[in-house]
Each structure stands twice: as C-alpha cells, then as structure tokens.
Amino acid sequence: MFSKQCNKFVALVGIMILVLAACTPQQAVEQPTTPPAPETEPVTQAPVIEAPEEVQICALLAVGPDQGWDRTFLESFQRVVDTQPIEGVKIKELKYIEGLWGDEAEAAMREFAESGECDIIWPHGGYNDNIDNIKGDYPEIMFVEVGSGVLEYGGNNYHFWLRCHEASYAMGVLAGHLSSTNVFGAVGTYPASDVNDSINGFFAGAESVKGDIVRKVAFINSWYDPTAANEAASAQIAAGAQHIDMYAETFDACAEGGAFCYGAYNDYTELYPTTAVASFVVKWDTAIIWAINEWVKAISGAGFNAPESPTFTMSSDGSCGVALNQSLISTFPQEALDAFYATIDAIINGELIIEMDDSLPESD
Numbered sequence: 001m002f003s004k005q006c007n008k009f010v011a012l013v014g015i016m017i018l019v020l021a022a023c024t025p026q027q028a029v030e031q032p033t034t035p036p037a038p039e040t041e042p043v044t045q046a047p048v049i050e051a052p053e054e055v056q057i058c059a060l061l062a063v064g065p066d067q068g069w070d071r072t073f074l075e076s077f078q079r080v081v082d083t084q085p086i087e088g089v090k091i092k093e094l095k096y097i098e099g100l101w102g103d104e105a106e107a108a109m110r111e112f113a114e115s116g117e118c119d120i121i122w123p124h125g126g127y128n129d130n131i132d133n134i135k136g137d138y139p140e141i142m143f144v145e146v147g148s149g150v151l152e153y154g155g156n157n158y159h160f161w162l163r164c165h166e167a168s169y170a171m172g173v174l175a176g177h178l179s180s181t182n183v184f185g186a187v188g189t190y191p192a193s194d195v196n197d198s199i200n201g202f203f204a205g206a207e208s209v210k211g212d213i214v215r216k217v218a219f220i221n222s223w224y225d226p227t228a229a230n231e232a233a234s235a236q237i238a239a240g241a242q243h244i245d246m247y248a249e250t251f252d253a254c255a256e257g258g259a260f261c262y263g264a265y266n267d268y269t270e271l272y273p274t275t276a277v278a279s280f281v282v283k284w285d286t287a288i289i290w291a292i293n294e295w296v297k298a299i300s301g302a303g304f305n306a307p308e309s310p311t312f313t314m315s316s317d318g319s320c321g322v323a324l325n326q327s328l329i330s331t332f333p334q335e336a337l338d339a340f341y342a343t344i345d346a347i348i349n350g351e352l353i354i355e356m357d358d359s360l361p362e363s364d
Helices: 002-023 068-083 102-114 128-137 165-178 193-210 226-238 252-257 285-302 334-349
Strands: 057-061 095-098 120-123 142-146 157-162 183-188 214-219 243-246 260-265 276-282 320-324
Touching (some): 057 102, 102 120, 102 128, 128 142, 165 260, 165 276, 214 226
Parallel strands (some): 057 095, 260 276
16 A cells, blocks of 8 residues: 555656656757858949941041042042941041141141041141140040151050152162163152151162262142242252152153153152153051051940051052053163062062161252
8 A cells, every 4th residue: 555655656756847847948059050141242244335336537638639648548548438348347438628727727626526426536647736735635536647747646646657668769769770860859848757768768769770879859848839849840950850759749840841750649640641750659548447446446445545656668568559650661671670670579578678767868
C-alpha cells in the first residue's frame, strides 16, 4: 500500500516538474543575421552618340572661280559631292561666298556659324587671323584653314598644307631643256611659304639642267591682280627671261613678249595654246575627305582635337600634278620630254627627293 502511494507521489512530482519546465520562459538564442547589402550608386549608361548622317561645309573664297586656287577647290568639292566617298555620311552641296576680307570676312564667318546650318567653316586661305578671333566662340563648329599664315591650330581649328614644289621642279627641268638662255623669271602673288616653295622648286629644276642660272623674281602683293602680274612679267622678259613661272595666273605679257610661261593650280594650256608650256594642277579631293573624316570622328564622340597639320603633295597622294600643253608638245625636243617624264616618275617613285625650300626667292 505504502509502495503504491509512493509511486503515485513520485509520478505526480515528475509531472509537476515537466509542467514547470514547460512554463518557464526560455532564454532566446540569437541567430546570426546577414548584414544588409551596402547602398550603391545607380549605374548610368553612357549616352549613345550616333554618327552624323550628313555634313554641310560653308566656305569663304578670296577671289572666286576666276582664280585657279579657288576654282580648283570648287571643282574638287563637286567631285567629292558627286562620288560621296564617306559611307553613311551625305556630303551636301557647298555653300560659299567670295571676295570678302578683314572685318567683312569675319562677320560672314560669324553669320555662317550662327545660322545653325554650317558644320564646317572653310575659309580657303588667307583668313587665319579671322579664324583665330572667333574659333573659341563657336566650339561646336570645325574650322579648316589651308596654307600660309597659320597662327595656331588645335582644338576645333584644323589646318593642312598643299605643297606643289615637286611639280614645279619638274616644270623647271622642262624649262631648262627648252631655254636657250640662263635667265629664268617668276612672278608670285605674296611671298608666302606655299608660294615661295614652288618658285624655288621651279628654279631648282632649271638649275639642275643649266647649272648656274640668273633668277628674276617679282611679287605683286595680291592674290589676284592680272595688270600688276603682266607688268612684272614684261619687265622680266625685257631683262632676258624666256621662261617664267607665272604664279600670278596671267599669261598676256608672255604672249605679247614671245616668252613661255608656266601656270599654277589650274591648267592654262587651253587658254594660252602658244604660250603656256605647262601648269601644275591641284586636286583638293584628298584634303576635303580628310577634313570631313576628322569632323565625323569628332562628332561621333571623340571631340575636336586637331592633329598635326598634314601635307599633301605630288609624291604623297597625287594632290599636285603637271599638265603639258598638247598643242606645243610636238615642238618639244625629245630629250626635253624624256627628262621631264623621268623626273616625274622618279619623284613619284621616291627615287628623287625634292627638298621643300620656302625661303624668300630673290632676283640675282
């Protein structure tokens, strides 16, 4: 009896212990937590800059189509428009004005820039100070200049040279073979680097044939003044010059004085079939395409960063060449023609290097 009661008591105590254990609050066990991810700046996508679909060039011409420098540029630009050589970019017809200088030219450039129509402003030589004055006011526009007088280039101010001293040298070789005297003349526009180099090239070519020569040099200090150029040529003819490098683009004095002349930029042999022996002729196509490619690169995201000024020549890309007078060619001695053609071939092949000399040519 006592044993049964004892067992009941023990069982009851056990149950109470279990109940108390269940009712006693348990200490919470901290669980490891994952720290929140650090806040990050939202990722922004760089804007997608699409390549331009078309380009408008606006030009200032010093004289206009009457001058070989400008006329050949217009002809070259039209060839570029007709062929559309840059894939995906339409090159629009050139817009240009002519005959403006100084403040008027600068005002015209500003009008081009503010019109919203001109992607590239192309003052075609002699406008370097105007470009320098305004290029910083229009950082979204590319300015292109060519030739002598460059003040600086860089940023949105692009510059290049078109050098024709090699072609002039070849014409001088021909003149040296054709002349019966040692007197050679040259009539230039301004004594600028890319005028001096061609005149010196002509004299060097004649000297390579004749040895010591007598040079007669005059500058008319104008980009286009036929009256002054003819007066200078007449004086040289009176001094014994039979062959004259007529950089100033007129041949009337040579025709009247019985002398032979050599032209610049444009082929004058058709206009003067008995007087113009040869002309160096230029093509601006490569330079125009170079400039447009630089603009496309800049607009497509690279920004304007004009490179070192490139040079285009006869030997580098054919930007300069020589046109012979087909009416006179049958009268030339074969020796003269052979020497001329051999000179051209040697220059183009790199066998004959004509050093560029832009020092001031002077009369002896």
